[in-house]
Amino acid sequence: MGGDRVPEEIVAGALEAASPEIVPVLFGPAGLDTQGLELVEAADPIEMHEKPVEAVRSKPQSSLVAACRAVGEGDAQAVVSAGNTGAMLAACLFEIRRLPEVDRPAIAAIIPARNGPTVLLDAGANADARPEHLLQFAEMGTIFAEEVLALPRPQVRLLSIGEEPEKGNQLVLEAHALLSKSGLRFAGNVESRALLEGAGEVVVTDGFTGNVVLKLLEGTIRTLLDALRDEIYSSTRGKVGGLLIRPAARHLRERLDPETYGGAHLLGLRGVVVIAHGNSTHRAIANAIRMAARGVEHRVVDRLSERLAAAVLASARSRNSTPEPG
């Protein structure tokens, strides 16, 4: 029941995604027309403007909290929500819980860059971050890119304001040092100008910067294509040309459309969680559900847990090992 276009687009999207492998269950008010899909009754919706932690504590029967609880209790394998992101994060922490190796879950957004998909994280789960969080985001992003996007041993880049290691704010300088010492395939800093071109396979940043970047990409693509259309249609010559390039423009818009992925995984929890846009259409909701299903199919939670635990163990071993006397 969360999001700006409820419940019609949500129900339509769930129907669209339903298949022999995907069985959507809707959480919403009694009497909702689910067109035959299973309904779990949940009243008391959390609104977009509510304070996350308070709302989640005071509304345990809301659709958002109840859907997360279903994953926490094993009744569902994944949850998808277009609701209040902060409330979703809080509900996930209470009901699904973090993996023991993870300090902060992160939103892993996929940027449809020109040279292939780039995983950007954190795209907005945590507004503030410490250097060690960025290292964990890099570890989670690497595993996610390998397991779900089938990118073998992806490059990791750190978003900064210059490619040189000494460029960046305090957080980035310290994260750079941690990433350099990690066993990840760290390829240094990347500047934002290269993001849509596709510079790195995994790009890490704090959730404030990541969210600013994601929204700026979306807004700029939309504004630019709208402005181009206006320019074109301001002359007769342009109008004819506009008709001729329409298939090309539509193809580009679709390729770069954030709805292609529909949502972003919230990584670091004991269950699969996909966060969709507040203003998702049925198409975006359907794609977000398919994305969640892909996470289940690729056992992304188990793989994260196994590989992060192995990394923690390896790092503890290397700390404890003492050099042999010569």
Next chain:
Amino acid sequence: MGGDRVPEEIVAGALEAASPEIVPVLFGPAGLDTQGLELVEAADPIEMHEKPVEAVRSKPQSSLVAACRAVGEGDAQAVVSAGNTGAMLAACLFEIRRLPEVDRPAIAAIIPARNGPTVLLDAGANADARPEHLLQFAEMGTIFAEEVLALPRPQVRLLSIGEEPEKGNQLVLEAHALLSKSGLRFAGNVESRALLEGAGEVVVTDGFTGNVVLKLLEGTIRTLLDALRDEIYSSTRGKVGGLLIRPAARHLRERLDPETYGGAHLLGLRGVVVIAHGNSTHRAIANAIRMAARGVEHRVVDRLSERLAAAVLASARSRNSTPEPG
């Protein structure tokens, strides 16, 4: 001598900007062909990769430091450089010095938004900032927009990850509180998705986020228009359409081109300083020089100094004033 395309593009740009009102003086090595413009000999250039403060201290005769010194000593009215931004900031602080009311100079970039120009600051002078710096950026941006862009009483927005006052990182939350109490025309948070549309007349952020935003805008516009061209030229139908829309596309590209402004003012110093792109063409250099001249013409340094001093005074008065006994 700073920048990626020296010296040809710099000399050509200076020639292009020269007029009865604008007299460019070049700082460069002996024997440079300045095509008749005045040359001040300065050897020992600072390279793009050098550490700013060290480079400025160890190379007082470099073209970058010597050009700043000329402004500090009153021999020139403004300095324009396409060199190492960090070194430029350091040289300005040593040679031109801060206005007494300013803690941190800020780069004020102009975004050619759809609904009119938006001043974004800090676009990269300081990688880290405190809330009180953001308040000062807002004050400087307001004065700059009024004096140089002729925008009367411009709106000020704070870049964040949601429009609600409780959205943002710690820095933004605290800056929001300070801006709300200020006498500025503060209109709350703005999301990055609205930036190219033109949401606020002055948008403040820390220099890390501002630099990421500026480079992402530039990169996204370039990548998107390139990708559109490739899509269009992949079919015969598209090729014909592409020819017909070429004037519209060129017009849009020019309107959004970062070279339109050519550079950004570094505000908060006792002199006019414009920082141009490292890879500026002659056209960008010419526009950066004209922009510096506009700053001189509008007495932007004096106006900043007068108005910031008045603001400091007013705030001291309001703190010292005690309520009359009833």
